[in-house]
Amino acid sequence: MTSAAPDAELRRIHDSVSGFHRRQADRVVDFPGGFAALDDRYTHSRGNNHVLVDGSTDPEALPARAEELLGHLPYRLVYVVDGEVAAACRGPLERAGYTHAATYLMRHTGRVPAHAGARQVDLEELRAPASEAWRRFVPGVSDEEVHHLVERRLARLGAADDVRFLAAYTEDGEVASWADLYLDPAAGVARIEDLVTAEAHLGRGHAGRVLDTALHLAAEAGCDLRFLSANEGNWPHRWYGRKGFTVVDTLHCFERV
Incomplete structure (x- = not known):
């Protein structure tokens, strides 16, 4: 169920992930290596109010940056796309009280099914x-x-x-x-x-x-x-x-x- 994907394929997936969060946001605040996607209409939705790191960033500065951008919310959520960047950010974030979870990105590699009537x-x-x-x-x-x-x-x-x-x-x-x-x-x-x-x-x-x-x-x-x-x-x-x-x-x- 796990396979290595070509770099070009992963870049397309990563670009899609970043674009998905940027495009639906009511406002975006950029910073070196990432951005905050925010929407005051849906403050209870973590999917609409979070930080996403999709490039190189300063790991030690990330907790304070998230606090500055998400301080008006009762939660803090930070997504990190690249594995190496995530490994560097994990220590500073965990010391700041964050817990880590992983979400799989899964590509369809099977045959294309027939239309099933939905x-x-x-x-x-x-x-x-x-x-x-x-x-x-x-x-x-x-x-x-x-x-x-x-x-x-x-x-x-x-x-x-x-x-x-x-x-x-x-x-x-x-x-x-x-x-x-x-x-x-x-x-x-x-x-x-x-x-x-x-x-x-x-x-x-x-x-x-x-x-x-x-x-x-x-x-x-x-x-x-x-x-x-x-x-x-x-x-x-x-x-x-x-x-x-x-x-x-x-x-x-x-x-x-």
Whole structure:
């Protein structure tokens, strides 16, 4: 499930990761080696308020820089793209109270599946099932937090040239599973994120239908490089491996709460 990727391929993935965070941000604050992506509309969303290091930076200065840029938030989140840079930053960040987690970047290396019947939807169709899912994932989450985590999809419409929300439905017309598809045909890169299945419909193949549809649409759009991210500590990355994805790199995440 793990393989070495050519440097040019990794650069395309890294550029896509950086672009994804830059493009959906309400405002960006650059610094040597990275930037802060910020959005005051969704302050409860770590995905919309964080620091991302995508170049060479001063490791010792990073904790203070994150404090300056994220000090208005109840959390601090720092992503580091390059493994060597992450290793250099780990000590200073951990001494400042951060914990480390790894997120796999996984490229699809299997055959392109047939269209599996999921269809493009808008936020209105996803609002109720996504809200229910967040309450399942984060017990005790407040209504305001759920609102931010669901409505942030509006910002994500700007995260790529072509953004599609996909969903698979049950025979009774309920949304069973959904995901985001980010297409940049000019770069030939597609990213699939936030694949979720409603609790009542787990284990019935709905997520596979969404994923297969996303992969098919990405290939149809001319994206030869198709990837997603998966938390190292959770099980889905093994399922993605069975669906033709291979780990090609690791995105390092440092968080303090």
